[in-house]
Amino acid sequence: MHKRIIVSLTLIFLINAALAVVWHYLLWLLPLTGLCLLIALYDLTQNHHSILRNFPFIGRGRWLVEGLRPFIQQYLLESETDGKPISRMHRSIVYQRAKNATDSSPFGTQLDTYENGYEWIGHSLSAMEIDEMEEDPRVVIGSSACKQPYASSVLNISAMSFGALSANAVQALNKGAAKGGFSHNTGEGGLTPYHLDNGGDVVWQIGTGYFGCRNDDGSFNAKLFEEKARHPNVKMIEIKLSQGAKPGHGGILPAHKNTPEIARVRGVEPGTQVDSPPRHTAFSTPLEMMHFIRALRDMSEGKPVGFKLSLGRKSEFIAICKAMVETGICPDFITVDGGEGGTGAAPLEYANSIGFPLREALAFVDDCLTGFDLRREIKLIASGKIITAFDLVKNLSLGADLCNSARGMMLSLGCVQSLSCNTNKCPTGVATQDPKLARGLVVEDKYERVYRFHKKTVTAFMDILSSTGHQSHSSLNRTHIFRRVNQTQVMRYDEIFPLVKRGSFLTGKIADAFKLHVAEASPMSFMPVSHLAKIEEDTKAV
Numbered sequence: 001m002h003k004r005i006i007v008s009l010t011l012i013f014l015i016n017a018a019l020a021v022v023w024h025y026l027l028w029l030l031p032l033t034g035l036c037l038l039i040a041l042y043d044l045t046q047n048h049h050s051i052l053r054n055f056p057f058i059g060r061g062r063w064l065v066e067g068l069r070p071f072i073q074q075y076l077l078e079s080e081t082d083g084k085p086i087s088r089m090h091r092s093i094v095y096q097r098a099k100n101a102t103d104s105s106p107f108g109t110q111l112d113t114y115e116n117g118y119e120w121i122g123h124s125l126s127a128m129e130i131d132e133m134e135e136d137p138r139v140v141i142g143s144s145a146c147k148q149p150y151a152s153s154v155l156n157i158s159a160m161s162f163g164a165l166s167a168n169a170v171q172a173l174n175k176g177a178a179k180g181g182f183s184h185n186t187g188e189g190g191l192t193p194y195h196l197d198n199g200g201d202v203v204w205q206i207g208t209g210y211f212g213c214r215n216d217d218g219s220f221n222a223k224l225f226e227e228k229a230r231h232p233n234v235k236m237i238e239i240k241l242s243q244g245a246k247p248g249h250g251g252i253l254p255a256h257k258n259t260p261e262i263a264r265v266r267g268v269e270p271g272t273q274v275d276s277p278p279r280h281t282a283f284s285t286p287l288e289m290m291h292f293i294r295a296l297r298d299m300s301e302g303k304p305v306g307f308k309l310s311l312g313r314k315s316e317f318i319a320i321c322k323a324m325v326e327t328g329i330c331p332d333f334i335t336v337d338g339g340e341g342g343t344g345a346a347p348l349e350y351a352n353s354i355g356f357p358l359r360e361a362l363a364f365v366d367d368c369l370t371g372f373d374l375r376r377e378i379k380l381i382a383s384g385k386i387i388t389a390f391d392l393v394k395n396l397s398l399g400a401d402l403c404n405s406a407r408g409m410m411l412s413l414g415c416v417q418s419l420s421c422n423t424n425k426c427p428t429g430v431a432t433q434d435p436k437l438a439r440g441l442v443v444e445d446k447y448e449r450v451y452r453f454h455k456k457t458v459t460a461f462m463d464i465l466s467s468t469g470h471q472s473h474s475s476l477n478r479t480h481i482f483r484r485v486n487q488t489q490v491m492r493y494d495e496i497f498p499l500v501k502r503g504s505f506l507t508g509k510i511a512d513a514f515k516l517h518v519a520e521a522s523p524m525s526f527m528p529v530s531h532l533a534k535i536e537e538d539t540k541a542v
Contacts, residue, residue: 147302161189338384
């Protein structure tokens with residue numbers, strides 16, 4: 001086949017040259033046909049691609065089609081319910097609300113209501129008028145040890161670092177948060193002027209790299225933390241234990257995104273890939289973690305301090321609960337990140353197959369806190385693919401007090417789901433450090449979109465709530481959501497995730513589903529007791 005291709009291209013070139021002698025206007029084709037022949041000869045002799053050796057020049061069509069495939073799929077072939085990780089239907093509702101366009105849907109649902117997994121909320125014959133509902137529902141975050149509790153919106157901006165996002169994107173998010181009265185999580189990349197100069201409420205996330213409050217060796221710097229944590233715009237502190245995109249891996253900042261400015265903010269070497277450690281060095285056991293939480297609360301003058309985790313081994317979270325009981329120290333909030341989440345770069349296996357999905361993780365965390373009688377002190381935040389008002393309803397019914405959204409907020413900025421977040425080539429200027437691309441995102445335009453998306457989504461949330469007959473979001477519980485588990489059975493959330501009695505884990509009345517994990521958990525270590533015993537046994541044997 002390769003011989004035929006070379007011969008054909010050679011003949012085309014020679015015929016072109018002969019015809020150009022008679023018709024001079026064909027001379028301009030000579031460089032083109034000559035270039036095609038040279039490319040074919042190069043392909044024939046190169047050693048890296050088998051297809052190009054066997055099908056010189058023509059084989060390049062494969063890469064051309066592969067490059068066009070995502071655009072053809074998204075713009076020509078995709079239906080309203082297709083599209084991964086976020087369907088066109090859900091992307092469209094974000095765009096419509098962000099642009100203040102019509103967000104109603106004609107001619108009924110496009111979802112298959114008889115498909116396994118379909119979920120809905122039960123309405124009430126005692127439905128209320130939307131005018132009777134709260135216009136701006138709030139959740140007060142702060143335990144009895146907190147001196148500066150924070151009244152949070154039910155929907156906020158989830159953790160996304162400057163570095164993962166462009167400066168313009170961070171500014172637009174923060175400015176939108178300031179106008180709408182909701183909070184903006186910095187992500188683990190550190191506290192920057194882009195988070196502070198626009199007046200938005202900030203949740204400062206402290207990851208394993210301690211960016212913005214680290215020593216030269218990467219350890220935690222208490223003095224730097226204290227100085228920044230007392231800034232009036234910083235409303236809460238969040239310790240990141242793990243994240244849904246790559247639980248147990250640590251954050252990744254690719255080298256091409258690590259500009260001198262970002263390196264200066266983070267305290268690292270510019271132009272290098274920055275991999276956050278997989279675990280913290282400021283503490284190594286659940287008990288030490290509780291004391292670290294109290295220290296951060298004291299250094300921040302009593303601001304709410306919590307932690308974020310993607311649930312992995314269940315016994316590890318129960319070990320944290322046991323440490324809370326033993327020390328009497330509780331976080332003010334816990335952010336539960338679903339294993340399906342993530343806006344940043346992550347290895348495929350981590351994104352697909354590690355960590356509990358949000359629904360199961362949220363129910364488990366809520367049940368554990370209830371079982372240890374800790375729930376009244378701690379607010380739960382759900383994070384993981386929160387896009388629509390119904391996503392808010394589902395997660396608040398399951399046990400959350402409020403929700404964070406990352407990808408929803410990115411879409412409101414203009415993200416088109418090009419799936420190029422890890423390449424530094426984001427076409428909309430959202431997830432890039434290339435100034436030529438970032439300039440496309442105009443802060444003064446996009447912050448209004450962020451504000452409108454939040455406002456209209458919260459309004460839709462309260463509208464749904466009014467249909468259930470409840471005036472407050474705090475009335476939602478697991479009895480309100482129904483799920484089709486198969487073609488002959490529909491179950492409520494409280495049947496799928498049975499409720500735990502308050503304080504039952506303290507009295508020994510532990511539900512069967514939790515017994516093994518409670519037995520494995522120790523406040524002295526994140527590792528299960530059985531694993532520790534095995535290590536001790538192996539050590540003695542040596």
